[in-house]
Amino acid sequence: MNPALAAIAAVTIGGGVLAVSARDVRATVLGLLVVLLAAPLIVDPWPEPLSILARIAATLLSVRLIAIGLRSEAATSGTRIGWPAELLLGAAGAVIGFGSHGLGAAGLGPAEAQAAGFALIVLAAAPLFTGRDVLRLAVGALLLLVGATTLRAGLDPSPSQGEQLVGAVLTIAIGGAIAVIATAARAAGGLEAIGAGRPGEAARRLPDAHRPAERDVRGAAPSRGPTGPSRAPAGPARGRREPSRSSAAPRRTGPPTGVALRPPHEPSAAPAEGALSADSAEPAEPAGPAEPAGPAVAPERGSRSKEPGTPRRSARPSTGSTRRRPPPTPPSPPGAGEP
Amino acid sequence: MTVLPFLVVAAVFGTASLLVRGQRGWSTSFALVGLGLMAASAASIGPSAAIRIGGAVLAPSEWLRLYALLGSVVGLLFVAIDASAVHEPDVPGIIVLGLGAAVLALALPDPVIAVVAATAGGLAGILVAAPVGAAARAAFVGVRELRALAIAGSLAIAATAWLARPLGDLVEAPAVFGLAYLAFAIAVAVRFGAIPFHLWAARVADAAPGIALPLLLAWGPAAFAAIALVWIDQSVAPLALPLGGERSLIATIGAVSVVLGVVAAWIQDDLEHVVGYTIAADAGFVVLALASFEPSIWEPSRIWLLVFVVGRSAFAGWVVAIHGGFGTRRLPELAGWARRAPLLAVALVGMAVAAIGWPGLVAWQARSTIAQLTLPDSVALIVTAAPVASALIYARILWTGFRPQADAVRAGRSERPGWPVPWPRRPIVGIGPVERLLERLGHAFGGLLDILWALPAAGRLNRMPLASLAVLALAGLAFAVSSGGLGVPAAARAVPVIGDVGPVAEPTSAPAPTATPIGSSLLGPIATPGVTFQPVGESPAASGGGERSSPSAGGEASSPSPH
Numbered sequence: 001m002n003p004a005l006a007a008i009a010a011v012t013i014g015g016g017v018l019a020v021s022a023r024d025v026r027a028t029v030l031g032l033l034v035v036l037l038a039a040p041l042i043v044d045p046w047p048e049p050l051s052i053l054a055r056i057a058a059t060l061l062s063v064r065l066i067a068i069g070l071r072s073e074a075a076t077s078g079t080r081i082g083w084p085a086e087l088l089l090g091a092a093g094a095v096i097g098f099g100s101h102g103l104g105a106a107g108l109g110p111a112e113a114q115a116a117g118f119a120l121i122v123l124a125a126a127p128l129f130t131g132r133d134v135l136r137l138a139v140g141a142l143l144l145l146v147g148a149t150t151l152r153a154g155l156d157p158s159p160s161q162g163e164q165l166v167g168a169v170l171t172i173a174i175g176g177a178i179a180v181i182a183t184a185a186r187a188a189g190g191l192e193a194i195g196a197g198r199p200g201e202a203a204r205r206l207p208d209a210h211r212p213a214e215r216d217v218r219g220a221a222p223s224r225g226p227t228g229p230s231r232a233p234a235g236p237a238r239g240r241r242e243p244s245r246s247s248a249a250p251r252r253t254g255p256p257t258g259v260a261l262r263p264p265h266e267p268s269a270a271p272a273e274g275a276l277s278a279d280s281a282e283p284a285e286p287a288g289p290a291e292p293a294g295p296a297v298a299p300e301r302g303s304r305s306k307e308p309g310t311p312r313r314s315a316r317p318s319t320g321s322t323r324r325r326p327p328p329t330p331p332s333p334p335g336a337g338e339p
Numbered sequence: 340m341t342v343l344p345f346l347v348v349a350a351v352f353g354t355a356s357l358l359v360r361g362q363r364g365w366s367t368s369f370a371l372v373g374l375g376l377m378a379a380s381a382a383s384i385g386p387s388a389a390i391r392i393g394g395a396v397l398a399p400s401e402w403l404r405l406y407a408l409l410g411s412v413v414g415l416l417f418v419a420i421d422a423s424a425v426h427e428p429d430v431p432g433i434i435v436l437g438l439g440a441a442v443l444a445l446a447l448p449d450p451v452i453a454v455v456a457a458t459a460g461g462l463a464g465i466l467v468a469a470p471v472g473a474a475a476r477a478a479f480v481g482v483r484e485l486r487a488l489a490i491a492g493s494l495a496i497a498a499t500a501w502l503a504r505p506l507g508d509l510v511e512a513p514a515v516f517g518l519a520y521l522a523f524a525i526a527v528a529v530r531f532g533a534i535p536f537h538l539w540a541a542r543v544a545d546a547a548p549g550i551a552l553p554l555l556l557a558w559g560p561a562a563f564a565a566i567a568l569v570w571i572d573q574s575v576a577p578l579a580l581p582l583g584g585e586r587s588l589i590a591t592i593g594a595v596s597v598v599l600g601v602v603a604a605w606i607q608d609d610l611e612h613v614v615g616y617t618i619a620a621d622a623g624f625v626v627l628a629l630a631s632f633e634p635s636i637w638e639p640s641r642i643w644l645l646v647f648v649v650g651r652s653a654f655a656g657w658v659v660a661i662h663g664g665f666g667t668r669r670l671p672e673l674a675g676w677a678r679r680a681p682l683l684a685v686a687l688v689g690m691a692v693a694a695i696g697w698p699g700l701v702a703w704q705a706r707s708t709i710a711q712l713t714l715p716d717s718v719a720l721i722v723t724a725a726p727v728a729s730a731l732i733y734a735r736i737l738w739t740g741f742r743p744q745a746d747a748v749r750a751g752r753s754e755r756p757g758w759p760v761p762w763p764r765r766p767i768v769g770i771g772p773v774e775r776l777l778e779r780l781g782h783a784f785g786g787l788l789d790i791l792w793a794l795p796a797a798g799r800l801n802r803m804p805l806a807s808l809a810v811l812a813l814a815g816l817a818f819a820v821s822s823g824g825l826g827v828p829a830a831a832r833a834v835p836v837i838g839d840v841g842p843v844a845e846p847t848s849a850p851a852p853t854a855t856p857i858g859s860s861l862l863g864p865i866a867t868p869g870v871t872f873q874p875v876g877e878s879p880a881a882s883g884g885g886e887r888s889s890p891s892a893g894g895e896a897s898s899p900s901p902h
Contacts (some may be wrong), residue, residue: 103501105509121493128489134482141482141489145458148493152451152500162395163452166443170455173462177485184469185478 002110005042009116012038012150013090016123019139021086023078025070028139033063035120035143036171039150042113043158051164058168062175069179069186076135076191079126086123093122097154107155114154120147133191138178145174341390342399342446344380345407348373349439356432357466367422370431374418377438378411386833397446401833402565402641405825406445409645410438410558412816413652417550419809420656423802424663427548429467436463437554441562450499450570457563458492461530464555468547480539480546484555487529487539494526495563502574513580520575520582524589524629527567530560531622532615533596534603544615549659549668552611553652556618561644564625568640576632590630590713594722596623601729610658610668613732617654617694620729621647624706627722630713639705639712641831642823646693646702649820653690653813657683660806665751670739675748677740682754682807684740689814691733693821695726701823752803759796763789 015034022028036059040047047055079086097118101111120143128140149167153159159167185191352373359365381404389398414434421430440460447453462485469481498519502509509515525536532540540556547555575582600620607613625647628640660683662668665676677684696703706726710719765782769775798805820827 104512104515105504105506108504128486134478137482138485141485144489144493145496148496149455152496155500156451156503160394162393163449163455165393166395166447166452166456166459169440170459170462173459174485174489177462177465177481180466181469181478181481181485184481188478 002044002112005044005110005112008038008041009094009112009119012042012116013094013119013123016120016143017083017087017090019143020123020127020136021079021083023075025073025076025135028076028135029063029067029070032066032139032142033059035146036062039116039120039146040153040164040167042110042116042150043153044110045158047158047164048161051159051161054165054168055171058171062171065172065175065179066182069182070135073135073182073186073191077132078136080130081126086126089126090119090123093119097151101154103155108157109152109154111154113150117147117149117151117154120144120150123147134181134185135178135191138181142174142178145170340380340383340385341388342384342397342403342407342442343390343392345377345384346397346439346443346446348376348380349435349442352376353432353436353439356435357429360428360432363426363428366428367418367426367431370418370435371415373435374411374415377435378408378415381407381411381442395452396448397443398448399446401826401830402645403442403445405645405827405830406562406565407438407442409649409816409820409825410441413553413649413813414438416809416813416816417553417652417656420659420663420806420813421548421550423798423806423809424659425548425550427467427550430548430551433463433467433551434554436460437559441559444562445565449503450566450574451496451503453566454492454495454499454563457559457566458488458495460562461488461492461555461559464547464551464559467551468543468555477546480542483539484543487532487536491526491529491563494522494529495567498523498526499570499574513582516575516578516580517582517585520571521585521588523567523570524585524626525592527560527564527629528589528592528596528622528626530563531596531625532556532560532619533592533622533626534599534619535592535595537596537600537616537619540615540619541612544609544611549611549614549655549662552614552618553648553655556615557622557648557651560622561625561648564629565641565644567629568637571629571632572634572637576634579632582632586630586632586713590627593623593625593627593630594714594718596620596626597722598623598725601725601732604729605732605735608670610661610670610673610736613736614651614655614658617729617732618651620726621651621694623722624709627713628709631709633712636709636712638828638831639708642701642705642827643709645827645831646705646817646821649813650690650694650702650817653686653810653817654694656810656813657686657690660803660810663752663806664754664803665747667747670736672745672747674739674742675744677737678744679748679751680740680754680803680807682804682811684737686807686811686814687733687737689811690817691730693814693818695730696821700821701828702821754804754807756801756804757797758793759800760789760793 012035015031015038017031019028019031019035022031037056040055041052046052094115098111098115100118101107101114103114107114124140124143124147126140127136128144131137131140149170182191352369356366356369356373359369384399384404384407386399386401386404389396391397417434418431421427437460440456440463444453444457444460447456465481465484465488468484469477501515501519529536532543543555544552597620600616600618600623604613604616604620607616624643625640628636628643658668661673661676661680664680664683665673667673693702696706698704698707707719707723710722713719714722763786765785767775767778767782769778819825
C-alpha cells in the first residue's frame with residue numbers, strides 16, 4: 001500500500017461524503033471540488049505536471065460553473081441518513097474495492113484507486129436514485145462518473161496525457177450540465193422543482209415543457225387555448241413580452257409553476273412558495289397571505305421592470321412584506337381558479 | 340488530412356456560437372460557418388491519416404469520414420431549418436459541439452478513452468434539454484437525462500476498463516466477460532432510449548427543441564454504439580465464450596424496442612413524440628446488432644447506423660418545419676397541412692420510402708441481415724417486417740394533411756413564395772440606342788440593388804418555402820443513404836489500417852480463449868513529458884504498432900478498425 005495514495009484516496013472519499021451529506025450548498029460544492037481535484041491523482045505513476053495542470057484547470061472551471069448555477073441557493077435537502085452513515089457506507093465500499101483489486105485478474109493500477117472508485121460509486125447510489133432535488137441527483141451523477149473513471153485507474157495502467165485531456169473535457173462537461181440544470185431549476189422555482197412531473201404524477205403532467213419558440217414569443221399565440229397567458233393574473237405587463245427581462249429570466253406562457261400541477265379539483269395546500277419547499281428539511285419561509293397562488297413568473301433576484309408605470313416587484317415575494325395585497329377583492333381560497 | 344482540423348473547428352466555432360447565444364443571428368452565423376468548414380475538413384480526411392496527441396491516437400476511417408461529412412451537412416440543413424422555422428437558442432452551437440465530440444469519440448481507437456469522450460459529448464446536449472425559461476419540468480427532464488448519461492457512461496467505462504488489460508485468470512471465468520458485455524450493451528440501450536429504457540428519452544422529447552432531438556437521441560448515441568460494436572468485435576467475440584443468456588437478453592431488448600417503438604409512435608399525437616419513438620424503434624436494430632458475434636454483422640450494422648441517423652434527422656427536420664409554419668405539433672390541429680405545404684408532403688413521402696424501403700434496398704437488407712443473425716427465424720421475420728407497419732404512421736400524417744384545413748393551418752404560413760416589396764416599374768425614355776443602352780444598364784444596376792436590399796425581408800417572408808426546401812434536401816439525402824449512395828456500403832465494409840492497437844484479444848475465432856490481450860499503453864511508448872503532435876503514419880509499416888485483424892475482415896491480415 002502506498003501511504004500517499006491512500007491519503008489521497010481518503011481525502012477523495014471524504015469529499016464525496018461531504019458532497020452527499022451536506023445541506024449547505026457551499027459545503028456540497030466544496031466536496032465536489034475536493035473529489036474532482038483528488039480523484040485524478042490516485043494513479044501510479046503520477047501524471048505529468050501538464051496533465052495535472054489540465055485537470056486542475058478543468059476542475060476549477062467546472063466547480064465555478066456549478067457555483068454560478070447555484071448562486072443564491074442556500075440549502076439542499078442533504079442526506080436522510082446522516083453523514084456518519086454515509087461515511088460508513090463509503091468506508092465499506094472502499095474496503096470492498098481494496099480487497100477485490102483487479103476484479104479477478106491482476107490490477108495494473110493502484111488498489112487505492114479501486115477503493116476510492118468503489119466508495120464513490122456506493123456514495124453516488126442514494127442521491128442518484130432517491131434524490132429529491134436536482135442538485136443531489138446531479139451530485140450523484142457526478143460521483144458515479146468520477147467513481148467509474150477512478151475504478152478504471154485502479155484496473156488499467158496510468159492514463160496517458162490524451163486520456164487526461166479527455167477526462168478534463170468530461171469534467172467541464174458535467175460541471176456545465178449541472179450548472180444548466182440548476183439554473184433551469186432555480187428559474188422554475190428552486191432546486192426542489194424536480195417534484196414537478198415526477199413519474200407518479202403522470203396524470204397531472206403538463207402537455208409540454210418546451211421553451212416558447214421565437215414564433216410564439218412574437219405574439220402568434222392567440223390560439224394557445226386555455227393554457228395561454230390569459231390565465232395568468234391580470235397585471236400591467238402580463239401577456240406580452242417584457243422588454244426588461246434578461247435572457248436568463250424565464251419567459252413563460254404556460255401555467256404557473258408549481259400550482260399548475262395540481263389537479264383542477266384539488267385546492268392548493270399552501271401558497272406557491274411554501275409548496276415548493278414543503279418537502280425540504282429546511283423550514284419554509286412564511287408565505288404571503290392569501291395571494292392567489294402561483295404568480296406566473298417567480299421574479300428573478302435582481303430582475304426588475306424598466307417599463308415606466310410598471311410596479312416594481314419584490315425579489316423575494318415569499319416574505320410578503322413588499323407585496324401588495326389585492327385590496328377590494330374578497331379573498332379566494334388558496335388555489336381557487338387555478339387549473 | 341487528419342481528423343484534427345475537424346475537431347479544432349468544431350471546438351472553436353461551437354464555443355463561439357454558445358458564447359454569443361444572446362444574439363441569435365451571430366450564434367447562428369458562427370454555427371453555419373463552422374459547419375461549412377467542418378464539412379470541408381471532413382471531406383478531406385484521409386482514412387489512414389492517424390495522429391498521436393499526448394499518447395492517444397486519433398485514427399480516422401472511411402466510415403468515420405462519411406459520418407463526419409453527413410453529420411456536417413445534416414447540421415447545416417438543421418441550422419437552416421431552425422433559423423427559418425422556430426429559431427431556438429443554443430441549438431446551433433450544441434449541434435456543432437455535439438458532432439465534434441462524436442467524431443472525437445469515433446476517432447479514438449482505445450475504447451476506454453472513446454467512451455469518456457462520447458459521454459462528454461452527450462452531456463453537452465443537456466444545455467438544450469433543460470433550457471432556462473421552459474416549464475418547471477424541464478429541470479427534471481435535464482437531470483433525468485444527466486442520470487441516464489452518467490449510468491450509461493459509467494457502465495461503459497467500467498466494462499471497457501475491466502477487459503483492457505492482460506486477462507490472465509479472467510479467461511477461466513466467462514461470467515466476467517458476460518457481465519462486461521452486458522454492461523456495455525445495456526449502456527448503449529440506455530443512451531438510445533430503447534424500450535424499456537425509454538422514459539428519460541420520452542421526457543427529453545417534451546423539453547428539448549425538436550431540431551436537437553436527432554443529436555441527443557441518434558447522432559451521439561450512434562457514436563457510442565459504434566464504439567460498442569468495435570469493442571465487442573475485438574474484445575468479446577473472438578473469445579467465442581458461451582454467452583447465450585446475455586445475448587438473448589440483448590436481442591430481446593432490441594426486438595421489443597423495434598416492435599413497441601413502432602406501436603408507440605403510431606398512437607402519438609405530438610409529432611415530436613412520434614420522432615422520438617421512431618428513433619427508439621430504429622435504434623432497436625442497433626441494439627440487436629450488439630447481440631451478434633458473427634463477423635458478418637460488421638457491415639450491416641454500420642450501414643444501418645448511417646441510414647438510421649440520417650433518416651431520423653430528416654423526419655425531425657420535417658416536424659420542425661411543420662411546427663414553425665403552423666405553430667403546433669399536435670396532429671389533430673394540423674388538418675390540411677399538406678394543402679398549404681405540398682413540398683413538405685413530397686418530402687414526407689420521400690423520407691417514408693427511405694425509412695421503410697423494400698427488399699433489395701440497402702437499408703432493408705441491412706435490417707434483414709441484422710435480424711436474421713440475431714433472432715430465430717420466425718421472430719426475425721416479424722422484426723424485419725415491423726418497419727413496414729410504420730407506413731401507417733406516415734399514412735396517418737398524410738391523411739391528416741389532406742383533410743379540411745384546421746384553424747392553426749389556415750392561420751399559419753404557406754409555402755407560396757413572395758417578395759416583400761412591389762417591383763418598381765422603370766420605363767425606358769431614351770431615344771437613341773446609346774441612351775437606351777445606358778438607361779438599361781442603369782436600370783439593371785438599380786434592380787440589382789433593389790433585390791439585394793430586400794433580401795433579408797424576403798428571407799423572413801419566405802421562411803416556410805426555405806424550410807421546406809431544406810427538408811426536401813434532407814429527405815433526398817436520407818433516400819440516397821438508404822439506397823446505398825455516397826459510398827455507404829463501401830465505407831461500412833472498409834477496415835482501415837491504423838498504427839496503434841486496441842486493448843484486447845487476438846482476432847482468432849477459435850473456440851478456445853487463447854487470447855492474451857495487451858493494453859495499448861503497454862505496447863505503445865510511455866507518454867512523453869510534453870504534449871506531442873506526432874503523425875502516426877499512413878501505412879501499417881510506418882505505424883510500428885502491433886497488427887491485428889478484425890473478425891469482420893475474416894481474420895485476414897488487416898489491422899483493426901477503430902470506428
